[in-house]
Amino acid sequence: MSVHAEHEPDRAAAHSRGYDGGGHDGGHGHGHDDTSTHHGSFKDYLIGFGLSVVLTAIPFWIVMADVFRSPTVAAVVILLFAAVQIVVHMVYFLHMNTRSEGGWTFLALMFTIVIVVITLTGSLWVMHHLDTNMMPMSPEHMRNMP
């Protein structure tokens, strides 16, 4: 390994650690084969753009043309479209994968998603129950509270 390190230090170091993003290691002359994984190609951007146009247009059409009779069904459908579109953006525009930076970006993303889900569902759940279970109170009640 040390022999390798003398010849191509950056690459040997990067490979021994399992980084795949060679494009941002300060050297632009080499490691060009690695850059495609981090930047995405023209095809990637085009696929991502095409998919997100479709995934944006359909929810707007559903709401503006009143496609579903039940607003609940429509809400669930457009939420699903949003979830899919977020994944599309993550993969094709943010070039998210499980390998970049040795897997640390993916780990940070998973952690964030867990926290976001707990925050959102927890807030909505708790506040909904508070809202439905609290007695409506008039200002007189409030003043005479023990």
Next chain:
Amino acid sequence: MTMHLDTARREAAATEAEAPVFYDVEEAAHAESSTLLGFWIYLMSDALIFAVLFATFGVLGTRYAAGPSPADLFELPLIALNTSLLLFSSITYGLAMLEVEKRRMGLTLFWLGVTGLFGLGFLVIELYEFYHLIAEGAGPQRSAFLSAFFTLVGTHGLHVTAGILWLVTLMFQLPLHGFIPENHRRLMCLGMFWHFLDVIWIGVFTFVYLMGVLRG
């Protein structure tokens, strides 16, 4: 025998002497990519800020205080236009990054400029919408729904403003210093920031505008 040992020891010493060189270089290679990882972690913490604002809107979004509801206020064609502007700005930023890889300064600046104009168009429409709402008496102090709405959408708008300022800064730095590693890193970070704002906007137009209008 002793000669043999000596050689082995010398070899061991030589490897030990080489070791710091190896570690030093590795550290330099690490420093570059750790910026991107660090920026990613910043984006994740920013996502948490938006998650809290989304949760606030989710709780307060139906409290109209006998004021106007989303269906009364929101003009979906305008929001669709806004969304497409932001979507176009995302792909033009991607095209700029592809030109960066090819080291073509003119086209890089062209696509960055187009991205900035799309971003600016988005901001102008958003400010027009805000101005319109406040002029109608549906300002942030009208109801809990409107307070949460202005906070969430306004925070996203502030992020876009910061992104445009950053973009303009880089459009001056790029011709000045050329495609140096530092500029490349900055462009990568801004790209992550820009695409991230687009991801947040998916949540905004779905959760705030479309579902708001569905609620009636």
